[in-house]
Amino acid sequence: MKKNYFVLLLMLFVGAICYAQQDKVLKRKVAIGRFSNETQYAKSVFYDKENDPMGKQASDILSARLAASEKFLFIERQDFDKIVAELNTGGGVSQKIGADYLIIGSITEFGRKTVGNQKVFSNSKEQIVEAAVTVRLVDVSTGLIVYSGEAKGEATAEDKRVMGFGKTADYDATLADKAISAAITKLVENIINKCMDSPWKAYLLSVEEDVYIMSGGETQGIEVGDEFSIVQKGKSVKNPQTGLLIELPGKVVATIKIIQTLGDTPESEVSMASLIDGSIDTAQLEKYYITPKK
Secondary structure, three states, X not given: OHHHHXXXXXXXXXXXXXXXXXXXXXXXXXXXXXXXXXXXXXXXXXXXXXXXXXXXXXXXXXXXXXXXXXXXEEEOOOOHHHHHHHHHHOOOHHHHHOOOEEEEEEEEEEEEEEEEEEOOXXXXXXXXXXXXXXXXXXXXXOOEEEEEEEEEEEEEEEEEEEOOEEEOOOOOOHHHHHHHHHHHHHHHHHHHHHHHHOXXXXXXXXXXXXXXXXXXXXXXXXXXXXXXXXXXXXXXXXXXXXOOEEEOOOEEEEEEEEEEEEOOOOOOOEEEEEEEEEOOOOOOHHHEEEEEOO
16 A cells, blocks of 8 residues: 555656646747837827827737736837848847847727617617737748738727616727727737747857857746757758748757856846757857757
8 A cells, every 4th residue: 555655656746747847938039029000090190100109009918918928028129120120131130139029010990989779768878999900920030920810809888878877988098908908819829829839949149168158048947957959050942932041950969058047137148058969160150049958
């Protein structure tokens, strides 16, 4: 009986370790480059495209929804034009922007209407706000759009009175927030799944006295003792149909082990590592990227 009990405890202990290892998530870095209001709503003579309240509102809602998943770190990059210029330069793009993915969004539809129903002893009035949001997810290491989606959301407020009694509903400004939030919520799961389906990557920044310095640190989930594979990038070939370059699968050439993490912010964090096996060309670090060891 005692032997069986010991075996059961051992199995539970091993299972807990395996679960903990499987549950470890390395956070992706995401930048919201632009969230614009493409509708005519709230645009007057003095409208400022660079300081659009609806666009900022949508960007904040999306950030909050993605942050709640605890799978992302957000990099503040609102200067969309500069990001596009960096994407067009090619090579080392992820390091320049400081993020793995760039989100570009638009509010494409927005409308408010009031509908009513008048009867002999009662009347009702309903405020309805509808919004449509479009989001594109760009892999900044390639500049390719890896996900594009559109969703619509609706929010309502009702005013119903019988024989002069009942609740009244004045103009409700929060309905705009709720409609945009409802539309964005429908897209969040797809964005999360697409980001997490792609392999986590980091990059070698420098090699100093046999110490390998890589991007990323503690806030991304990197810990002392973690081991990572160094992958040599595959050859880039041009797709004749699209004219785009496609990177062929790379090969693992070395393994490193984290010995220290440094940095105060997600943008400045780095990790120090030692080489366990394999070898790399330290004069051409741009040829490699880092992935979790399988």
